[in-house]
Amino acid sequence: IYKDIHEKKQAEEKLKESEEQFRTITEQSLLGVAILQDEVYKYANKQFATIYGRSIDEILNLKPGEYMSLVHEDHKEYVSEQAKRKQLGLKDQTNQYEFKGIKKDGEVIWVEIFSKTIMFENKTADLILVTDITDKKRTEDMLKESEQKFRIMSEQSLLGIFIVQEEIFKYVNHQLAEITGYSIEEMLSWEPKVLYKKLIHPDYIHILMEQGAKKQRGDSDVIIHYQFKGIKKNGETFWADMYSKSIQFQGKTADLGTLIDITEKKIAEEKLIESKNNFEKIAEQNLVGLGILQDNKVKYINKKAAENFGTTREELLNMSFSEFSKFIHPSDLNMEIEFIKETLSNPEKIIEYQGRAIKSSGEITWNDVMIKQIQYEQKPALLGIFRDITEKKKAEERLKESEEKFRTIAEQTFIGLAVIQDGRFKYVNQTFADTIGYTTKEILNWKSDKYLDFIHPDDKEYVLERTKKIFIDKNSSISQNSFRVYKKSGEIIWIETNAKIINYEGMPALIIAQMDITEKKLAQEILLRSEKKYREAYERENFYKDLFAHDMNNILQGILTSLELCALTIKNTEKPGNILEMLNIIREQMNRGSDLVNNVRMFSEIESSKPTLKELNIIEVLKEALKVVEKSSLQKEQKIKIETSKDSVLVQGDQFLLNAFENLIHNSVKHNDKSIIEIFLRTSILSKDAQEYLKIEFIDNARGIPDSKKESIFNRGFKEDKSVSGMGLGLSLVKKILDRYDAKIWVEDRIPGDHSKGSNFIILYPLLN
Structure with a gap:
């Protein structure tokens, strides 16, 4: 027994010692260490708590399952699954993975986990080692972004770019393929060292x-x-100028190179060397000055150059540079000395500049100068080419002075002025900027063709078309070009522009003069509306005058004829005739006159009023119209039937809707020669283009309407037909009333193909949503 107790004590002491060593190591570890058991942390070191921005107590006091509060939503499902498998000691574990964590303050971090199942206090648990890899992730993202930028720049570069690693191409851009004539795919597929044999001259x-x-x-x-x-x-052979250096690419050393095709430059150089023997002969006949400086002395100078300096060739030949410097303007001397040094130190360098010379007479002249190192008599020398540009400089000064005057005038004028070149504003005056509500700085900073955005969409094509024409014919111009633009505030204004092509800083440009004509446009629109109202009123008056002159004459003539027949009948006692029939004719003519007056009155009222619509039950209105017509038409037997599936259908309408239905039904009665008048009204609901409509059919057995007149019967208004007759006025009025409600009307044959059997007037009336 004593032995067992002794061995147990030794084991406990070793375990305690082991735990102390574990704690000592973990507390000094740069890794976060934690033990997860039964969905809670049983142990966490300081580094683990620090990574998550919490204290150790906060970690250990998390309730079962709350350890997932340290994990970002995107990765909770995966991390939870792995943690449970390791706490239970299950197989198929992932011991190393990365996920996004959440610090106490809500900051998102990236962590890398190393974990496995262990025995802790006689139970399986999840031992976790964690390190913060946020900086590493950011670096990887930056590297990825950098590589993307490199590829974008490379694919748009004028330089051929390549990466060679292990003697094969790892990357080539489009420009290198253009230079060599091979495709990118071909070059990337070459075996090691093949690229040298394919692309390099022996x-x-x-x-x-x-x-x-x-x-x-x-x-x-x-x-x-x-x-x-x-x-x-x-x-074909070509010459290339190349820069290359060692880089790290995909974890290995590689050769990054850029090259440009300089074949044309090489050919030019060879031609220059080839022509050296004839140089002096050509130089003496040249219109520009030529000179050669070698060993600090003037070795050659042609006659034209000597004239530029106001002296002779003989005086200048073998003159030292220090002596020659008296012909250089003092303010330019240091600059020219630096250019000479730079050219002599770089054989490929060509420097062009403008400098002042002082002639022997003291006159100051301007020269375009180009200097380059050449081989002269098998030794390095400096070739100088001089061209007198004094007159050009004077012209530039005059132009500059003229531009200053232009700017002075432009900034004080009430007309907006602007210059557009290559799609960008190169100059705007304050008036132009004020007109559209921007500052001059904002307009000048607009990107190419940004100015098109401030033109109204409906006018953009018109403006572009007119502008295109003057660029085709540069001698033409645009005058009084009116269109709408948006101000910075969003306000729409009218402007009038005049434009012309000019030469601006050596290139074609468009100069624009503009004025705000919004008030003028508004005044014109008011005047046009006034003229339109007057014209409509005048035409309406003529319409009513023609209507009464024509139709009332017909009606009165019918009454007069009937009265004369009555008088004759009464006198003729032998043939008394049917006086009652004649009186009925007179009554019918009187009714026609009454209808005519009512319709004209209603036309006038509709023309002069704006619709004030309200909610109506159209079925009730339809039934009311039937009652009115039935009471007013008693001469013939009538069979009128209405078929509707609903007693209430709501629409937008006004007091004229009843008149429309009355006119339509009355029309079927009035133009019916049958002994029995049949009218069948049918309603149904249908949908069209996401809108519900009530379809109303007025089916009669009247004389019908030929196809040639099915459209014209609705169009006999005062604008469409000056030779009116009252017969069609009722249907014209019906259509005019229905137009107020966005309703449609048309007519079909009751029996398709045979108009003589009667008509079917169809109305589509929009329903309330």
Whole structure:
């Protein structure tokens, strides 16, 4: 028993010692360490708590399952699954993974986890090692972004760009493919070192292979810049100027190179050398001054150059530079000395500048100067080319003075002035800016063609078309071009512009003069509306005059004829005739006159009033119209039937709706020659273009309407037909009333193809939503 107790004590002491060592190691560890058991943290070191922005107590006091509050929503499901598997000691565990965590203050961090199942206090638990990899993730994102930017710049570059690693192309851009004639896919598929055989002229293969190998190894003793002769896919040779250096690419050293095709430049240089022997002969006949400076002395100068300096060739030849400097303006001397030094130190350098010279007479002249290092008599020398631009300079000064005057006038004028070149504003005066509500600085900073945004969409095509014409015919101009624009505030104004092509800073440009004519436009619109109202009133008056003159004459003539027949009948006692029938004719003519007056009155009222619509039950209105017609038409037997599935259908309408239905039904009665008048009204609901309509059919057995008149019977208004007759006025009035409600009306044959059997007048009336 004593032995067992002793061994147990030793085991406990070893366990305690082991735990102390574990705590000592973990408390000093740079890794966060925690033990998760039964969905709670049983242990956490300080680094673990620090990573999540909490204290150790806060970590250990989390309730079961609350450990997931440390995990971002995007990764909770995965992390929870892994934690449960390890706490239970299940297989198929992932021991290392990354996820987004949440600090106490809500900051999102990235962590990397190393975890596994362990035995802790005689139960399985999840041992977790965690490290904050937020900075690493940001670096990876930045690297990815940098690579994307490199590819974007590379694909748009005028330089051929490549990366060589392990003697094969890892990357080539489109421009390199253009230069060599190979496709990108071809070059990326080449075996090691094939690129040298395919692209490099034999004279340069050795040096390029040697330099390429060094840069792929990362050696320091390399040549960064050189020129070589290459071979295109079609066998044609070309010259290239190349820069290359060692870089790290996908974790390995590689050679990054950029090159540009300088074949034309090389050809030009060769031609220059070839023409050296004839140089002096050509130089003496040249219209520009030529001179050669070598060993600090004037070795050659042509007659034209000597004239530029107001002296002779003989005086200048073999003159030292210090003596020659008296012909250079003192303010330009230091600049020219620096240019000479720069050119002599760089054989490829060509420098162009403008400088002042002082002639022997003291006159100051301006020259365009180009200097370049050449080989003269097998030694380096400086070639100078001089062209007198004194008159050009004076003209520029005059132009500058003229521009200053223009700006002075432009800034004080009440007319907006602007110059547009290459789609951008190059100049705007204050008046132009004030007109559209922007500052001059804002307008000048607009990107190319941004000015199109302030033109009203309905006028943009018109403005572009007119502008395009003057760019085609540069001698033409735009005068009194009126269109709408948006001010910065969003307000729409009218402007009137005059435009012309000018030469601005050596290039074609569009000069625009503009004025705000909004008030003028408004005045014109008011005048036009006034003229339109007067014209409509005049035409309406003529319409009513023609109507009464024509139809009332017909009605009165019918009454007069009937009265004369009555008088004759009464006198003729032998043939008394049917006086009652004649009186009925008179009554009918009187009714026609009454209808005519009512319809004209209603036309006038509709023309002069604006619709004031209200909610109506259209079925009730329809039934009321039937009652009115039935009471007023008793001469013939009538069979009128209405079929409707609903007693109440709500629409928007007004007091004229009843008149429309009465006119339509009365029309079927009035123009019916049958002994029995049949009228059938049918309603139904239908949908069309997401709108519900009530379809109303007025079906009669009247004389019908031929196809040739099915449209014209609704169009006999005062504008469409001056030769009116009252017969069609009722239907014209019906259509005019229905137009107020956005309702449609048309007529079909009751029996398709046979108009003589009667008509079907159809109305589509929009329902309330």
